[in-house]
Amino acid sequence: MPRRPGMSVRLKLTLSYAGFLMVAGALMLAAAWLTGQDRQSVLVRYIPERVISMFGALVPGNHAFLLRAFAPAAAVAQVCLLAFGLVGGWFLAGRMLAPLTRITEATRIAGTGSLSHRIDLPGRRDEFRELADAFDAMLARLEAHVAEQQRFAANASHELRTPLAITQALLEVARKDPDRDAGELVDRLHAVNVRAIDLTEALLLLSRTDQRSFVPEQVDLSLMVEEATETLLPLAEKQGVTLETSCEAAPAVGSPALLLQLTTNLVHNAIIHNLREHGRVWVTTRVRPTDVVLMVENTGERLDPALVSTLTEPFLRGTERTRTDHAGVGLGLAIVERIAEAHDGTLTLAPREDGGLRVAVRLPRARPVG
Template sequence: MDRAPGLSVRLKLTISYAGFLMIAGILLMAAVLTYYTYFLPDGWILTPTGDFLINRTRLATSFAPFVAGVLCFLLVFGLAGGWFLAGRMLAPLDRITHATRVAAGGSLAHRIALPGRSDEFHELADAFDAMLARLETHVAEQQRFAANASHELRTPLAVTRTLLDVARSSRDPDELVERLHFVNTRAIDLTEALLVLSRADQRSFARERVDLSLIAEEATETLIPLAEKHGVAVETGGERAFAAGSPALLLQVTTNLLHNAIVHNVLDGTVRVTTAAGPAFVSLTVENTGSKLTQQLVETLTEPFQRGTTRVRGDQAGVGLGLAIVKSITQAHDGTLALTPLADGGLRVTVRLPAP
């Protein structure tokens, strides 16, 4: 924003200090003069020669040069002292301004790290450092996400181009069409997942009163055929648990969790979906059997395009955004997501949301 040039804050504070000191001096001199003139009896004031001064007019006249000298001294002292004190007080603000300009130039790694005891400037500096840390983390995540998304989208496009080149000389178009259909479907699934993730990050959804137990039943009914195909038994239970949020997005959360629990399972395995309600929070828990997982692997599963390849079947690789979408939607609903590897194998995922 273009602004007209003006006085610096330091100069304004200096003038304010000096002006206040001058006003205080004038009031003090006026009080002394008034007291000498109107409250002291005649003959109590001595002249420089030792004689009694009876005429109050002469008193005021002889007192004026002294008052003028004192006020000049106070003016000079106020300006010099005010300039020094203002500089000391505004020194932290200079560091904050420098850090802001560095951050505006693109360097989010810079921190103010203002030393000393807490005051308004320190609170501002600490808040600014915390904001820079969050921005740096967010920008790094966005850059990593954009790079991964570009890589994931490039793969089906490159495969499609290769298949089209082969189609020019191929004598079996049906097989190529089938493979192109598969690659195109995967690209569409990835694009839709990216759109859902973007929608959740922006929190561009209306909030309604949602019963997580009904959401869990709906997701289970939808994925029963997939569970039967993989030989996995799905169990649902729990109590009615109301949350405030988007029914479509919360259904997406439950569907993703249930889909992962079915796909990343063992033959004749089980999946348990339960809901619980408390005074302040409600929860949705999806637990499945499966191979043993390390805590290090579990901590990376919510990262975009992290598929946990050591336990993914080749026919159900997915697009690597399932748990990333779950995490993003949960955070958009002001909730928390907890992933816990089970001792006997498998994973427990708990979504905790505030009660309406």
């Protein structure tokens, strides 16, 4: 917002220090003056005797001395106090505001787009250092967020370009070979087009989740599990995977569509990334005092914890444990994590000791109605 020019904070502090010294000096001189007054004077009549005696002991003398000698000396002392207050105040204000200058400079650098700069203010903790540490933490989060968005944009561009390149290659082959089976070409183009549509819809869902553009409603996660498992049961049977559910009513607050998408993604991933024969998936919901938990576990190969920690990265599919069919677009767990965060929840991934993955989503528990 536009502001009119004003005094700097350093000048304000300097004047404040000097003013304080002047007031303190004036009070001291007034006290000395009172001690030299006649005890019956109107100026001191209502001042307690103990106070007058105390000042009198500190500054002995009489009224004539004050008029002839003390008053000029007091004026000189006040002038000296003013000069000392201005010089000392300017110096002290500069020392005190030095950290603020570094913070301002870091803000200007960040405003140019450079987020790698840090203040790193040394010294013991105080208000300025707490502000500097909070600013450094904010810059670190912003830098990580920008880097993540840049990686996401690059990966999304690559993923969207892949089906377009395949489509172009298929059309080039068909143009050079007019006698090629048109049915096979149509089938392959259809598969590539479906993949491109799925990827686009996943990106749109991810954007919608980040914006939290939904109206919160009370949702029972156990019903979401029931609907998701019923929808994915044919896929599980085709893959030779057994689905087992053990759910209790788990009331949460959020978007039914997004929470259904979250549940469906988890169950779908558990089915696809499983053993090639006799795989199993366990889906449970639990209620705790402050939150509800959706747990999805599956059998599979033993997973490296380092790999598990990266599975929520967009477009990372964990290729060494992914089947060639129904592999998805690499946004399943990324979407789950964003949906959980949009509902003020958390997503936790952990490898199972016997192989496979354990995924837990924790959401705030809905308050009872009525």
